[in-house]
Amino acid sequence: MSAQQTTAIGANIPVTIDGMDIRVPLKTTILDAAKELGIRIPTLCHHADLCEGGLCRVCVVEVEGKRTLQASCAYPITEPMKIKTSSAKVRKARKNILQLMLSNHAGDCTTCNRNQNCELQKLASEYGITTHPFGKVKRPKYAIDHSSLSVVRDNNKCILCRRCERTCAEIQGVNALVTANRGIETEIQTFMNLPLGDTMCINCGQCINRCPTGALQTVDATCDVWKAIDDPKKHVVIQTAPAPRAAIAECFGEAPGTPRTFEMNTALRRAGFNKVFDTNFTADLTILEEGTELLKRLYGALVQKDASVALPQFTSCSPGWIKYIEQFYPEYLPNVSSAKSPQQMFGALIKTYYAEKNGVDPKDIVSVSLMPCTAKKYECARPEMNDSGFKDIDYVLTTRELGKLIKEAGIDLPQMPKSDFDEPFGTATGSGVIFGATGGVMESAIRTVVELVCGIQIEDLFEHANVIPVRGFEGVRYAELPISAVGPVPEVLKDVVPDWNWLKDATLKVAICHGTANAQKVMDDIRAGGKFSECHFIEFMACPGGCLGGGGQPIPTNKDIRSKRANAIYAEDMAYTVRKSHLNEAVLRLYKEFLTDGIGGHKAHHLLHTSYTDRSLGVRGSNK
Amino acid sequence: MINTPTNQLSFSDASCGTGLKNALAMPRAKVISTVSDSGIRGRGGAGFPVSVKWNLCGLAKGDKKFVVCNADEGEPGTFKDRVLLDDFAALVFDGMTIAAYAAGASEGILYLRAEYAYLRDGLEEMLRMRRKEGLLGENILGSKLNFDIQIFMGGGAYVCGEETALIESLEGNRGEPRNRPPFPIDMGYFNQPTVVNNVETLAWVSCIFEKGAAWFKDQGTEGSAGxxxxxxxxxxxxxxxxxxxxxxxxxxxxxxxxxxxxxxxxxxxxxxxxxxxxxxxxxxxxxxxxxxxxxxxxGQNRKALDIAENFLEFFEEESCGQCTPCRDGNEKLLKGIRMLKDGTCSMQRLLSLKDLAETMQLASRCGLGQSSPNIFLDVINQYDNEFELTSDANSEPECRIGA
Structure with missing residues (x-):
């Protein structure tokens, strides 16, 4: 019963699985031990990112000496044992369990968004389920919840694996989705069963990414985008964020981490987009605007002793994070950079700068963005995102939706010839690209700020400009950067500060965190006056791994896949000749031609900055 | 009141504090060996040897250990714990204190069934008296044992009688059974070593320390003493x-x-x-x-299918809803029983349901789903003269049975 008395921690325990012997570390699950031997045990409630399930029971195995079958995903090996993973008993149980799920799973596979990428469908096929011995649902029990701008909930397809609930609680700390009721009435609910769009949901879509079936889906914009493409009067442009291009290959059956940026550009043009832009352009622009804002804040606080300056400054690119802080820590909204996210900056510029420069009437422009993110759909619908005089971004497509659209266009994306992004925004810098990974915004900011302040090359401090201390997948990371020498104030910042002497010998303290459950830890530390309250700049990303692990990325997404996408992103960064935002020619041209009163100037402020809303939750957990 | 046709009511002549005093006078190991010698097994139903549980909890590593008295008497047709708590609560508290001594626990919790709320005031009063009399608190009866008991009200779910669901409920979570292992004796209440014993078990323990292990062992059978x-x-x-x-x-x-x-x-x-x-x-x-x-x-006029229907209605509602076999399986079994009552169940369907019942027994996460199919199997196996089967599977409107 209590094996740790006899088995030391770290010891390897001999187990026999399907007649094969293996030794595994104490508390390895049967599932993982079997995997080592190349045995694939089916799972549904299990997800590598989440705490143990043991709920769906499809992974049950026979353990010698145990009366009942054991859930292999939740059984820690603490003593030698003999296991059978596919005996007749086990196969019968699995089949029965799948048949039970199918008996309460309403929906027609051919009309489901997850057709051919559904874990239930796959197992039903593998286990040869061809009948419904326990009946099947004749009419749907639940109305489909379309209230959210990002997530569609169809509880009729829910198999109660509770991955969404665990995602929302463990990774995001939001708890928008919870299990309610008991017995056959058990269901996933929102707080007080409110429509999802009225709850504290931050629209991150991480639940969609972990749903094994079609119970949680993305609000689909492909029809709207097709309509725009098909309308000859419309000038349809698309900006593409860095994370989708590191993942779009997965939609076409290629291995995670296969870069297809330039093939994708061709595919987009063939699908009918008039122009293909690189969101990295505004990522670079963000660095200039947000970096300048940081320097202004530091100058205000340290030199002008202005007590009203809020520090640390928080990044603002992740719309899931923005809704999170608006709801849960609204008293810290002054800390959030007023710089819009790259998507929204681009939106404002396309219908002004681009329209003007290319003689297109902005009302004829349909501005689409390709994002790894479902929260971007919510962001672009915010009433304040109309600074161009129009809705700055008309439609957001997630990576998954784009995959569908490209397939519908009959295009085999990986086979496309390569082509570049369109002018006048050109190809951006490596700094823009790494916005797609956790720590990327911080790294880009450091590359630029160090060069502008210290007057040195970032390569003098970090080999190949790779700011390794801020990289990685640790949920919360902290780094210090001593400023030992300062240089002259560059031309672009002449209006901001007279000199840098006040920063000499200062230590820049920064932190990075991803997943809002981690953000909660950092925010609580700040509230308590801890280490993070002394930071100058903190990068927050709502999704684990940053944008590359976004809720709009291909399914599945997990730790291993995130790390492969990150490799693709950092490789693309290395391939750029220009890797620092402040050296982006197109950005500098923008300030010269259009935002003529400079970085952080009046015009830039009007188009590129925004404000936030206190969305403190009422007692009903509603955000309204 | 407790009926004793043999006129040997063991509880009424047991006196409060005596067993406890005797136990505290022994070394801890002797307490465990006494319980072991008595042969007592858990009275809640599963029959796990009490001495083994206490000993393992005592050996487990933890910052703090707990003794929980399971008074969530929710099994349909049982009410003996209520009578014990009404008439002999002192013996139960004595038993909890002995368990704490044996398992090295410093806190006790009585998890009281929601429907027994009316007992609460009396029990709280008794706990206050015990603190006054030195039967709870620091250095109980002059020993080195520090131990206190608090009462926690259940919320009314049947499944919270399952010890890990009970612990989840104590922690303020949905009452749902945990994966086991780890077992509560290693990782129980807030992941600390925890002994969970039934009300009756603890009361008997007090009697054992008053009357001796042999007195208990001499009653009952070889494998089921007392x-x-x-x-x-x-x-x-x-x-x-x-x-x-x-x-x-x-x-x-x-x-x-x-x-x-x-x-x-x-x-x-x-x-x-x-x-x-x-x-x-x-x-x-x-x-x-x-x-x-x-x-x-x-009685003779009862219909077997009605009995099964009644129990399965209960399980369909009381399944915690976590695992597929129990949550969905009980509904299918109930539906099957109703089809049998209506005369619309085919042989094919019945065989599928039998298969399903066996799967539920084997693959459910906790004892609820592992045992709820018993009634289905017992009725269809033993009372097959009480229903007719249709021969044609296609007569069932909602299912098309293939090869």
């Missing part, structure tokens, strides 16, 4: 709480309670077994038909 309380209800003349030695035959018990004419008896509550009159010579003990104490007598 006397046992039974909650008897249903079609009999004298329902109520009874004390009988373990190993009593069903027939003997029925004679005592005035139920000789029974058609069948459900032993162990809704999750137990339905024993037909042809098997009334079977003994009630862990070696034969086990029970936590619930005995429901069914």
């Amino acid at each position: 006397p046992k309380l039974f909650s008897v209800s249903g079609d009999c003349q004298k329902g109520g709480v009874y004390e009988f030695p373990m190993g009593i035959t069903i027939a003997e018990l029925l004679t005592q309670v005035g139920g000789d004419d029974a058609k069948c008896v459900q032993i162990g509550g809704a999750s137990g077994r339905l024993v037909p009159s042809s098997e009334f010579n079977r003994r009630i003990c862990f070696e034969d038909v086990a029970t936590g104490g619930s005995i429901i007598v069914f």
